[in-house]
Amino acid sequence: MPTPERNPAQAQVDQAIDWLVKLRFDEPSARTERQFQQWLASHPHNALAWQRVSSLSDELAGLPGDLSRRTLDSSQRQRIGRRDHLKLLAVLAVGGSFAWAAREPLGLPALLADSRTGTGERRDLQGSDGSRIQLNTDSAIDLRYSVEQRLLTLVRGEMTLDSNADDNRPFLIDTRIGALSTRDGQLLLRETDHGLLLAVRRGEVTLLPASAPLRQVRAGEMVEVSASGSLQPAVLHGDPWGWTDGVLSVQQMPLGEFVSELARYRPGVVRCAPQVAQLKVSGTYQLADSEHILLLLARSLPVRVDYRTRYWVSIDAA
Template sequence: MDEDDQAPARQEALHWLAILNDVDTSEDDRRAWAAWLAQGETQQRAWANATMLWSRLDALAPERGPGVIAPPIANDPGPRRLSRRQWMGTAAAAVTGIVAGGGYVATHPEFFADYRTGIDTSRTIALADGSTVELARSTALSVSWSPRMRHMTLHAGQALFDARYDPHRPFLVTAGGAVMRTDAALFDVNHLTDSTLVTAIRDEVTVTPPVGGIRLAASQQVRCANGSAAGPTTVDPAFVLAWRDNRLVADGMPLADFVTELSRYRRGRILIMDPRLKALPVTAAVSVTDPDAAIATIAASLRLRVRHYTPWLVTLSPIS
């Protein structure tokens, strides 16, 4: 088939990937995706190529108030588990024989998390012990409860954990290669592409690695990456928690981290084309209600070129 003839199918495949990556996807959306995929070999090939591209982009780059959903009780089986089974059934039927598509879903565990938020909503979860978790946008969390341990897994995104004291069960959070442990504390965990930022807001949190852990006091932050940790450093909690007010505040933040965080507020990918740009320090305070405007602002301040190839793919590169 001529390359130009495949272009519409490629655009459609990227569109469906963006839709399916959003927790706000409806059952009608999933049925429409499955129907599109079943149209023929052209759509299946486009889907396979798009999922491989999407995964490569993963490797290369990455308001409180009315937006908060009334908190459900965690650790209680409910409609979310049924919804995941329905999703898996639909996806399995649609991608039978399409290895790349199935491989993408299999390597993204956040698809099957207990709790997810989309690009438009945050969410507060009430845990069975009285603890709470506030999920930022585009965040995925799983909860494991036992008589001996309270264990959360942050698959993606950012969350504020308010752990209540329990003398019999420590409160653990796993995110990337980092493990946070506390008896009772308020702390923020930001799961970035290549690292995890942990910030103690109130009381103390122990973070591993390294072996033995680093104990964070209030207003201290540590960055965990590649089996090691950098810090602790003193930070302003208001900057860290700006996401709760629909703002992104950076004080010397690496561009790669800034892009990862901003990507949580729009569909698709923002890709940094030159790896040397990833460490550029960003100092800014932007509203996330218009992510594309924020991209343009940061690009102008850093003298970067912005290209919008589709509504779902934006690139940043040096101005030659």
């Protein structure tokens, strides 16, 4: 008796990618949502293909900058190009058996990074110099030490560094908008849509943007760095360091913003209806249990949480 096929076929992966484009980058109609539900229920492997493609979709962040920008451009003119680039996920995902190793030959930076995390994963690292590094969800770094310096490249995502002050070598951090330098700093870096968020807890960090004069950022400061290198104080509705303790800690954060944050930690799609997006959320939530977070939202706010599937959640007015 033949062994049942455990992995989705290439055609199912292609279909899942098509649905990802429609649901994540466009505004789906009620008809589109019904059609997606019908497709999802029509075969068990469709759900598996959707799960894996939706969690792998963020690998696009590791593509070269111009390609990634074209892929994620929201204009109608770019939608065909975006669809073509998302087809790369099929190559990443299957290779005949959904083998993770199949992604390696593509040479995508995040896939070949020294250390990386998947969606919802956080990771603690210890450098050979005694420095401590933490990676947040869906992040990747390269780390290179030499006699003269310590070099960390933020390939994508979010990280913290607690540099060992007993090591006299400068600690350099390379990012897509420029470099940072410290020796004894404790800092947080997060890529944003417009540049970088930099928060410094200890020590001093020298910021060397690619197209602006160097700047000093000191302990207690939290700044947003634009792609042009300009700095402005960061105004946040929560504790940016919370994830290092496994929590999402917020104060009067608009629900739409909160849902976007939560979506970083779970595969699939989480949508918030515009009618409830300005409701305020406060509290400390355990990131290890996003289902419980959604339950708490439904209990504490005038909203309902609808599960189209485990990987597609909508938050609407109650």
